[in-house]
Amino acid sequence: MNPNELVIESVRESLKKGLEELGxxxxxxxxxxxxxxGDVALPCFRIAKTMKxxxxxxxKVLADGFVANDIVESVSxxxxxxxxxxxxxxxxxxxxxxxxxxxxxxxxxxxxxVLLEHTSANPTGPLHVGRARNPIIGDTTARIMRAAGYxxxxxxxVDDVGKQAVMVAWGxxxxxxxEERADYLYVKHYQRVNxxxxxxxxxKESISDWIRRYENGDAEIREKVRKTVNEMMSGILMSLxxxxxxxxxxxxxxxxxxxGKVDEVIEGLKSKGVLQKDxxxxxxxxxxxxxVSGKDTRFFITRSDGTSLYSTRxxxxxxxxxxxxxxxxxxxxxxxxxxxxxxxxxLNMLGxxxxxxxxxxxxxxxxxxxxxxxxxxxxxxxxxxxxVERALEEVRKxxxxxxxxxxxxxxxxxxxxxxxxxxxxxxxEKRMVxxxxxALNFEGESAPFIQYSYARASSIIRKAGDFERVFSAEEDGxxxxxxxxxxxxxxxxxxxxxxxxxxxxxxxRDLASMFNDxxxxxxxxxxxxxxxxxxxxxxxxxxxxxxxxxxxxxxLERM
RNA sequence: GGGCGCGUGGCCUAGCCUGGAUAUGGCGCCAGCCUUCUAAGCUGGAUGACCGGGGUUCGAAUCCCCGCGCGUCCGCCA
Numbered sequence: 127m128n129p130n131e132l133v134i135e136s137v138r139e140s141l142k143k144g145l146e147e148l149g150x151x152x153x154x155x156x157x158x159x160x161x162x163x164g165d166v167a168l169p170c171f172r173i174a175k176t177m178k179x180x181x182x183x184x185x186k187v188l189a190d191g192f193v194a195n196d197i198v199e200s201v202s203x204x205x206x207x208x209x210x211x212x213x214x215x216x217x218x219x220x221x222x223x224x225x226x227x228x229x230x231x232x233x234x235x236x237x238x239x240v241l242l243e244h245t246s247a248n249p250t251g252p253l254h255v256g257r258a259r260n261p262i263i264g265d266t267t268a269r270i271m272r273a274a275g276y277x278x279x280x281x282x283x284v285d286d287v288g289k290q291a292v293m294v295a296w297g298x299x300x301x302x303x304x305e306e307r308a309d310y311l312y313v314k315h316y317q318r319v320n321x322x323x324x325x326x327x328x329x330k331e332s333i334s335d336w337i338r339r340y341e342n343g344d345a346e347i348r349e350k351v352r353k354t355v356n357e358m359m360s361g362i363l364m365s366l367x368x369x370x371x372x373x374x375x376x377x378x379x380x381x382x383x384x385x386g387k388v389d390e391v392i393e394g395l396k397s398k399g400v401l402q403k404d405x406x407x408x409x410x411x412x413x414x415x416x417x418v419s420g421k422d423t424r425f426f427i428t429r430s431d432g433t434s435l436y437s438t439r440x441x442x443x444x445x446x447x448x449x450x451x452x453x454x455x456x457x458x459x460x461x462x463x464x465x466x467x468x469x470x471x472x473l474n475m476l477g478x479x480x481x482x483x484x485x486x487x488x489x490x491x492x493x494x495x496x497x498x499x500x501x502x503x504x505x506x507x508x509x510x511x512x513x514v515e516r517a518l519e520e521v522r523k524x525x526x527x528x529x530x531x532x533x534x535x536x537x538x539x540x541x542x543x544x545x546x547x548x549x550x551x552x553x554x555e556k557r558m559v560x561x562x563x564x565a566l567n568f569e570g571e572s573a574p575f576i577q578y579s580y581a582r583a584s585s586i587i588r589k590a591g592d593f594e595r596v597f598s599a600e601e602d603g604x605x606x607x608x609x610x611x612x613x614x615x616x617x618x619x620x621x622x623x624x625x626x627x628x629x630x631x632x633x634x635r636d637l638a639s640m641f642n643d644x645x646x647x648x649x650x651x652x653x654x655x656x657x658x659x660x661x662x663x664x665x666x667x668x669x670x671x672x673x674x675x676x677x678x679x680x681x682l683e684r685m
Numbered sequence: 686g687g688g689c690g691c692g693u694g695g696c697c698u699a700g701c702c703u704g705g706a707u708a709u710g711g712c713g714c715c716a717g718c719c720u721u722c723u724a725a726g727c728u729g730g731a732u733g734a735c736c737g738g739g740g741u742u743c744g745a746a747u748c749c750c751c752g753c754g755c756g757u758c759c760g761c762c763a
Contacts (some may be wrong), residue, residue, distance in 0.1 A: 160706065171705060181705085196754050207706065225712095248763065260751070288763055408761045420759035429761040436763050463689055464758050487690070487756070520725065540725085551711095555690060564697075564712080571698080571711040574725045586722050615695090624702085632699065635710070642726060646751060651722050663722095685725075 128230055129221045130156075131611035133166060136197035137210060143191030148177055148184065158609070164202065164209030165609065171206060181206035218599045221612045226666045228617050231672045233275030233622075238275050241451035242268050243481075245366065245373070246283040249358035250290050251313030251363050251383045253506040255560055256496035257459075262549045264457040266678050267484065273676040274622035279451070281375040283443060286355040287383055288436075291318045292337050292347070295354040299331075300433040309361030312354065313498065341433060343384060352380070365506050367397040370678050378444075379439055388434045394476050395427060406430040416471050419465070425468045434499055437465055441472045444481060444549075448473075454481035455625070459488060459556075482623055486554035492561065504560060514541035516566050517574075521685070528684075539680035540574050546678050547573035551631040571635055573679050579638035579645075580670045581685045584664050586650050588683075590660050597661040603647045606661055610640045611669045618676060627677070634673045641666050665667040 127135070134156050138145070150173050159167035170188070174181035182205055189203040197220070200211045226228040234254035244264020247257050268278045285291070297315030298304075304311040322329040339347045359376065366372070382388060392409070395401055401409045408430040414423040427438045447454050458466055463485060470480040488495060496503045525533065525667065548565050553559060568574040599608040613633065621629040644666075650659040674681050 155703085163706080167706085169705070172703080204706075235709075250763095285763055290763065404761080410761085413759090417688095418759085421687070422759060423687095425759095426761050431761085433761090435761070439763095460690065460757055464756090467689090485690080490756090517725095524723075524725075553691095556698085559697095561697095567712075568725050569712085570725095572725080575711095578723080578725050582723060582726080589722065614722065628699085632710075639710085645722080646727055649721065684723080 127219070128615040129224055131614040132197060132220055133212065133217075136195055137166070137168065139195050140192055140198040140201070140210075141208075141362050142190045143193065144188035145191075147187060148173070148179075150177055152176060156501075159209045163204065163207075166210050168208040168210070169206060170208065174206070204524070214600060214605055215598045217612070218597055218608055221608055222595075222597050222661065222665055225611070225668050229446060230669070231273070233615070234620060235271055236275045236277070238276060238452040240271060240278045240453045240455055241281060241447050242271070242278055242455045242457070242619060243281045243283055243447070244268075244457040245341050245362075245371075246285070246288055247362065248285045249309075249355050249362060250316050251292055251358075251498050252307075252309040252313075253362055254496055254498065255504045255509055256489050258506050258509075258545075258556070259489055259549055259554065260459065261366055261369065261371050261547050262678075263484060263486055263554055263627060265369075265390070266546070266550050266630075267455070267457070267622075267625055268676055269676045270618060270627055270630055271622045272620050273672065276622065280376045281377050281447070282359075282373045284355060284359060284376055284378045286351060287439065288381045289337060290316070291351050291355055292340050293323075293333060295347075295351040296333050296336050296360070298354050299350065300511045303662075306356060307361045308354075308357035309363070312358055317498075332384075350386075352378075365510075368409055368510055369506075369546060370680065377443065379443070382439055382442050382446065383434065387446060388439050391438055391442045391445070391472070391476070392428060392434065395472065398475050400475055401427070402432075406661040407432075411468075411472070413468060413471070418467065420464075427472075437469055437472075440465070440469050441476070441478075444469060444473055445476070445478045447481075448479040456481045456483045458483055458485055460485050461488075480541055482625070484554060487557040489549075489558045489560050491561055496560075499506065509545060510542055512541075512562070513566055514538050517541040517568065520568060536682060536685050539682050540568065540577060540685065543573035543577065543679040544568060547576070547631060550627050550677065551635075553626070553628055558675075559565065574675065574685070576634050576638045576670075576679060577682050577685060579641045579674060580667060580674070581682050583641060583667045583670070584646055584683045586658065586663050590653060590656075594657045595661050597658045599662065600655075601648060603644045604659070607640045607644045607662065607666065610637050614669050614673065630673065634670070634677060637666075637670065637673065641670075 129241040134154055137156055154168055155172060156166050156168055159165055170181040170184040173182050177184065178386060185203040185206055185208050188208055189201050192201045194200060196216045197212055198210050198212045202209050245261040247253060259515060269278050271278045282606055294312050294316050298312060301315050301318065323333065336347055340351060367593060400411050401411055402412060408426055409428040410424040410426040412423055413425050427626055428434055444454065458666055466483050473480050490496060514537050514685045517540040521536050545565060551571060599605040617630055617633040621627055648659060650656065650663055669682050
């Protein structure tokens with residue numbers, strides 16, 4: 127039993143008499159009590175509502191029947207609230223043993239396999255900051271769900287079908303191959319090819335020919351496109367790796383198309399009798415029948431020549447993903463909301479499972495939305511370089527005792543983590559405006575703030591040598607820190623269930639802050655309670671490390 | 686025109702699902718704290734916010750309705 131469950135059960139136990147008297151056996155929403163009012167609180171509004179009684183009276187009845195136990199020492203009713211004091215000794219023991227045997231970190235064992243798709247940016251150029259939210263949200267969510275006990279597999283859906291990919295491949299043939307980081311060279315090819323399409327009839331004809339051949343399954347063209355796409359992908363994956371993000375699978379859209387699965391989807395939809403045909407023979411469904419409205423609610427699933435469209439292929443892809451997992455989770459930009467809805471409608475028609483979707487708003491620049499075409503863009507690699515360089519300056523200022531290599535390593539970890547934290551701390555639906563000074567801020571609510579508290583704790587432990595593991599959180603500051611640590615499993619659980627990674631970001635910030643207070647108020651090494659405080663400090667490190675891993679923030683022993 | 690998302694101090698942000706104890710945290714500003722474990726930290730101060738209007742309720746940032754603003758989508762592109 128994790129510490130939170132222990133508290134809830136102990137409170138329930140202590141109120142047994144009153145609860146029986148009221149005839150209530152529903153959930154008890156225990157929450158932290160406000161400063162000075164006790165340790166945990168039970169607001170009685172919910173019980174009052176179900177029991178149709180006055181919450182103040184409920185609190186009174188429950189308080190009257192209170193019986194203390196190992197964990198819960200005393201209660202006081204304040205109007206509609208019950209405030210409990212916990213036994214610091216007993217609760218400390220419970221928390222520390224849960225940390226020592228790692229049960230606090232295990233999460234609930236789940237059987238479900240989750241297939242989480244994220245990033246899936248078109249391989250036409252390097253990742254830019256406008257898209258960076260996707261991999262960071264996706265990877266962090268995957269980490270959190272794993273920490274909560276899910277079996278998670280991550281996947282990048284590579285859009286290698288259609289004009290764009292062929293245009294890049296054509297550009298490579300015409301303008302040359304890349305030695306390394308193909309994404310940076312080929313994005314220029316892509317831009318040049320776009321221009322040629324406007325100005326050069328011959329080029330346009332040649333490209334159209336490639337596209338036709340590609341769609342007809344011409345082996346030579348397909349191979350060229352696949353090779354180009356893979357070179358682009360290796361650049362993109364390199365950027366992601368630097369952020370600490372590695373995908374388990376790449377799924378190619380072309381594989382779905384050429385496997386015939388898309389045709390099955392089209393046939394399936396036809397047989398449901400939901401498709402309509404426009405003047406030229408293209409098939410569509412009318413989303414108006416499914417509660418969608420707009421200028422034009424026709425949603426096309428094939429062209430007039432019978433070939434498939436992106437969303438149709440996405441349906442086939444989701445059916446495939448559904449066969450490989452128990453749950454699907456997609457991370458998509460808010461521009462995909464309607465698309466995604468249409469895909470779900472179609473999956474539903476075909477009797478297939480629908481994905482859960484996390485949508486995020488774009489990261490824009492003060493002057494507007496990022497656009498590769500307009501050259502209004504900040505590349506993720508440039509942001510990482512800048513962040514790491516800034517971090518290096520900061521390390522140099524503070525540490526003259528470290529080697530150049532050590533300083534660079536710290537700077538890398540700080541810079542990259544700062545970017546992740548800066549993005550993940552905000553709710554995904556909220557629009558973000560990219561500002562260098564915010565993205566590179568290493569103070570206050572930031573990754574270095576969290577990393578720093580951990581490094582301070584590590585520094586103490588390093589100096590301590592051996593110590594005996596004994597503990598009881600007697601002082602207020604020790605107790606506050608311990609109770610914050612005890613919240614860890616509940617935070618992971620909530621962040622995973624609600625798919626809200628920013629909950630964990632806020633928690634780690636609070637936990638770090640709590641440790642900073644402890645660090646200020648309670649000397650560890652020189653204390654007569656040295657062993658007890660070392661035990662607390664080391665336990666904090668364990669919780670922090672687990673949390674940082676789950677958030678994708680690099681752990682530093684010194685900085 | 687319609688759908689969807691968002692709107693909280695000068696700026697950023699939590700809380701909204703599940704209504705309830707003085708609305709979270711940060712940035713910025715001012716004044717302090719390194720002869721004790723790392724000052725990327727900490728303390729104090731000033732300013733001062735739930736987009737507007739109705740409604741439901743004993744009670745609304747939270748639920749409902751009507752507006753307003755911003756974003757996004759409504760392609761036989763991906």
